[in-house]
Amino acid sequence: MGNWDCYHRPMHAVETRALTKTFGDLTAVDDLSLTVPQGSVYGFIGPNGSGKTTTMRMLVNIFYPDRGSIAVFGEDSRAVPSGTIGYLPEERGLYRRMNVKPLLEFHAELRGGRNAGPEIDRWLERFGLAQFANKRVDTLSKGMSQKVQFIAAVVPEPKLLILDEPFTGLDPVSTDVLRESILELRRRGASIILSTHDMGVAESMCDYILMIYRGRKVLDGTLDAIQEQYGNDTLRVAAANDDCAGLPGVEKVRDLGQIRELRMTRGCDPQDVLRALIARTRVTSFSVAKPSLHDIFVRIAGPEAAESSPPKAIAAQGGSHE
Amino acid sequence: MNKTLIVAKRDYLAAIRSKPFLVGLIVVPLMGGSGFIGIGLMKAKPDIRERRVAIVDRTGVTAESIISSAQEKNAKDLFDKKTGRQLTPRYVFETIAPDDSAPDTQRLTLSDRVRGHQLFAFIEVGHDALHPPAPDDSGAIPQSGRVDYYSNAGGVDETREWLDGPINDGLRRARLTKLGVDPARFTDALAVVRVQSMSLLSRDEQTGAIQTARKKSELEGFIVPFALVMLLFMIVLTSSTSMLSAVAEDKMQRVYEMLLASASPFDLIMGKVVAAVALSLTSSVLYIAAGLFVLSSLALTGMMPPSLIAWFVIYLVADMMVLAALSAAMGSACASPNDAQHLAIVLIMPALIPIFVMMPVMQDPNSTFSTVMSLIPPFTPILMLLRQASPTGIPAWQPFAGLFGIILWTLAVTWAAARIFRIAILIQGKTASIPQLFRWAVRG
Numbered sequence A: 001m002g003n004w005d006c007y008h009r010p011m012h013a014v015e016t017r018a019l020t021k022t023f024g025d026l027t028a029v030d031d032l033s034l035t036v037p038q039g040s041v042y043g044f045i046g047p048n049g050s051g052k053t054t055t056m057r058m059l060v061n062i063f064y065p066d067r068g069s070i071a072v073f074g075e076d077s078r079a080v081p082s083g084t085i086g087y088l089p090e091e092r093g094l095y096r097r098m099n100v101k102p103l104l105e106f107h108a109e110l111r112g113g114r115n116a117g118p119e120i121d122r123w124l125e126r127f128g129l130a131q132f133a134n135k136r137v138d139t140l141s142k143g144m145s146q147k148v149q150f151i152a153a154v155v156p157e158p159k160l161l162i163l164d165e166p167f168t169g170l171d172p173v174s175t176d177v178l179r180e181s182i183l184e185l186r187r188r189g190a191s192i193i194l195s196t197h198d199m200g201v202a203e204s205m206c207d208y209i210l211m212i213y214r215g216r217k218v219l220d221g222t223l224d225a226i227q228e229q230y231g232n233d234t235l236r237v238a239a240a241n242d243d244c245a246g247l248p249g250v251e252k253v254r255d256l257g258q259i260r261e262l263r264m265t266r267g268c269d270p271q272d273v274l275r276a277l278i279a280r281t282r283v284t285s286f287s288v289a290k291p292s293l294h295d296i297f298v299r300i301a302g303p304e305a306a307e308s309s310p311p312k313a314i315a316a317q318g319g320s321h322e
Numbered sequence B: 001m002n003k004t005l006i007v008a009k010r011d012y013l014a015a016i017r018s019k020p021f022l023v024g025l026i027v028v029p030l031m032g033g034s035g036f037i038g039i040g041l042m043k044a045k046p047d048i049r050e051r052r053v054a055i056v057d058r059t060g061v062t063a064e065s066i067i068s069s070a071q072e073k074n075a076k077d078l079f080d081k082k083t084g085r086q087l088t089p090r091y092v093f094e095t096i097a098p099d100d101s102a103p104d105t106q107r108l109t110l111s112d113r114v115r116g117h118q119l120f121a122f123i124e125v126g127h128d129a130l131h132p133p134a135p136d137d138s139g140a141i142p143q144s145g146r147v148d149y150y151s152n153a154g155g156v157d158e159t160r161e162w163l164d165g166p167i168n169d170g171l172r173r174a175r176l177t178k179l180g181v182d183p184a185r186f187t188d189a190l191a192v193v194r195v196q197s198m199s200l201l202s203r204d205e206q207t208g209a210i211q212t213a214r215k216k217s218e219l220e221g222f223i224v225p226f227a228l229v230m231l232l233f234m235i236v237l238t239s240s241t242s243m244l245s246a247v248a249e250d251k252m253q254r255v256y257e258m259l260l261a262s263a264s265p266f267d268l269i270m271g272k273v274v275a276a277v278a279l280s281l282t283s284s285v286l287y288i289a290a291g292l293f294v295l296s297s298l299a300l301t302g303m304m305p306p307s308l309i310a311w312f313v314i315y316l317v318a319d320m321m322v323l324a325a326l327s328a329a330m331g332s333a334c335a336s337p338n339d340a341q342h343l344a345i346v347l348i349m350p351a352l353i354p355i356f357v358m359m360p361v362m363q364d365p366n367s368t369f370s371t372v373m374s375l376i377p378p379f380t381p382i383l384m385l386l387r388q389a390s391p392t393g394i395p396a397w398q399p400f401a402g403l404f405g406i407i408l409w410t411l412a413v414t415w416a417a418a419r420i421f422r423i424a425i426l427i428q429g430k431t432a433s434i435p436q437l438f439r440w441a442v443r444g
Helices: A052-059 A100-110 A117-126 A142-154 A172-187 A199-205 A223-230 A270-280 A293-301 A303-307 B003-016 B019-032 B034-044 B063-077 B103-115 B158-178 B183-189 B218-252 B256-262 B265-297 B306-332 B337-356 B358-363 B368-375 B377-389 B397-424 B434-443
Strands: A014-023 A026-036 A041-045 A067-072 A085-088 A160-164 A191-195 A208-213 A216-221 A234-239 A250-255 A260-264 A283-289 B051-057 B091-096 B121-125 B147-150
Touching (some): A100 B003, A117 A142, A216 A223, A216 A293, A234 A270, B019 B218, B051 B158, B063 B091, B103 B147, B218 B265, B265 B397, B306 B337, B337 B377, B358 B368, B358 B377
Antiparallel strands (some): A014 A026, A234 A260
């Protein structure tokens, strides 16, 4: 069952209650409650400006919430030692005139790490940066600087790692190295919160997904539980003829190139759609599926949804972590 | 280690290894002492070309006396008695008969000769100059009662100053002649007596003996206060303006968000302030050691008592803390290092005010103006130090009153700066206005 606090509830890595932050007239985060179980990878998704970074900044005490509370491992976040949390901000930046290793030692010392040299060396080795340990940061490529900043966030090893869009700007090889490093930290017991615009990353890496839209939580749960909310309302079709428009019971068609994704109206029978399709063209592949995370994202935050008021939070049933 | 000290250590080491710091070590004394260097260069290589001066004597009896007095001065001042090197220009005179029918035409003609470099200057002795009338109600003396000096030299004209003695001496000789005094007695009658500045006497506390007064040089009353104040001003100014740019540059490089996750804004800003103070102390130790070495080699160590050095350090730390905190706050509010340069003037202005009022404070360190100005916290470091360094001395309680004020001021400014820093440091793309900085400081 893991750790339990004095009220005999499992102690979560992060627990926020009714978190609210405003900047002037803008409510950046509105009444946000979330729970990050220990040892999980928790993904933040949402359009630009939806409040992901503001939430992360509140978790690491860069911003203080106007209302609500944040508990990290059961303690008020302001009382948590800085070495407990590692943070990689979206806006990357390092002292450019410092050498790599002294810079990492400075960050480690600031986070309470003593004698971090060997740990830093291991990470530099792992990222193929050992030969740059005594080079100035401004001589590194953008990708290398990003890896150095990641090392600064994980030395000394944190119990909670918060990564704001960690894969942005990395090539596929570096992305793989970083992904493997994050998952290894998780295997060693760290809890991970990461934000991403890559729905593939969210689907493949995250145990739980939270979507924020216009400052409010609109999705929260496991991928399966979230998809369950929408049911099997998606058809994936490969056919000789591209024309899928106007099929009975189909409200939206998304062309993915080799296949098309059709969204059915509530109560529509897939057999009816298949029959109508066969009448039109030769069908080579037909499957009934749950909507992808990408599709769910677009349904909530796409142009059509943006014109309407923000949807209410969809509490994930099944697989709930609360 | 405390987070403030970790930040301070990094900033200090980064700054002390940087080229701007090493260049600043040389530039600061050069800037502060540029006036003295200029004077030194002029003395080392003076302009000794002959200077021709025309005299239009409307009294009809004075020109000869003036020329005679000037020639005596020429003979006395022209050469260094030990080396025989010429030190001053030789003054040569030309007497011009006055044209009373068209005086302005005559003045124009002489002015043209000055412009044509045939003359260096000309003087016109008014016909009542021997017995000048009393000033009118506005305090002005009519032209006939004056000696007018015409030249196209700049504001500080050493020839006018040089001529002052011979002209007055010449006029006095002419008056004595009219009174029937024997010319042989002129030198004795017009002898100039030197007025020597002396220190006050005091009693030795241990032996009870009266300590004799010592001769005070005019430099003593000027050079130590001036040098200390300029050193303080230059160190504080160069350190704080470079910090302003450095914070703005680091903000543009987006280094602060990650740091803020590990340290509070107050830790960060205090770390920067401590580093700036340590940096300024490093450079001032070098300068003071050099200054003491020079004074001891001239046997003038007494001009810089240890208590004065201690106060210098206290004021340096206080002033540096205030300006470093303000620099960090203002740097955090800039969108780019260029904006920081524009904001630097706002930072510099309060530091400049004490420099503007230095002269009246040095002339009368215990006037009400001097006392009040030196007790205003932002001006205390420079003005109180200036007053303390003056030979006159000031009441013993005043430095402590000033210190109390500046401690309160330092705490208030640092607190406000940390509030501004916390808000401004993550705002990108827009430089905050001064009223906005005030709002952030007040409302948080």
